[in-house]
Amino acid sequence: MADVAAAGARAVAAARAWIGTPYVPGASAQGAGADCLGLLRGVWRTLHGWEPAEAAGPFHRLHAAQGVDERLWRGLAARMETVAAGAALGGDVALIRMRPGMAAEHVGVLAFRPERGATLIHAYSRRGVVESALGPAWRGRVAAAFRFPEDV
Secondary structure (H helix, E strand, C coil): CHHHHHHHHHHHHHHHCCCCCCECCCCEECCCEECHHHHHHHHHHHHHCCCCCCCCCCHHHHCCCCCCCCHHHHHHHHHCEEECHHHCCCCCEEEECCCCCCCCCEEEEEEEECCCEEEEEEEECCCEEEEEECCHHHHCCEEEEEECCCCC
């Protein structure tokens, strides 16, 4: 469990380094622009030094997708360990369904702040990369959770 906690702490630190990056659909450049999948790709690069050639996105095309083609879910599950949403830890990735009946299309890295409790580090339209309280509204939208692999 100590290894999982340490790996999670590295993922949280990597995600927090992106806070303040502007929201830019399809981008993944720390400080210059990112969408939520771009943030996740950047964290992966920090942890592993590379990113999968077949990214799960591009997110900006998925975002407007109608229906429940869980393309992003499948892409994450192919590259990361699936964990029960209720058992997710800091550093794990939350896959979020923004609207009922639609594909889960938003991702963020789970974290914790003693003064705020559980948080979500994510790229949010018109706000950029932020760390938001993981209150009931966000928590109720978590469709699945994933853990970054330690060795790939």
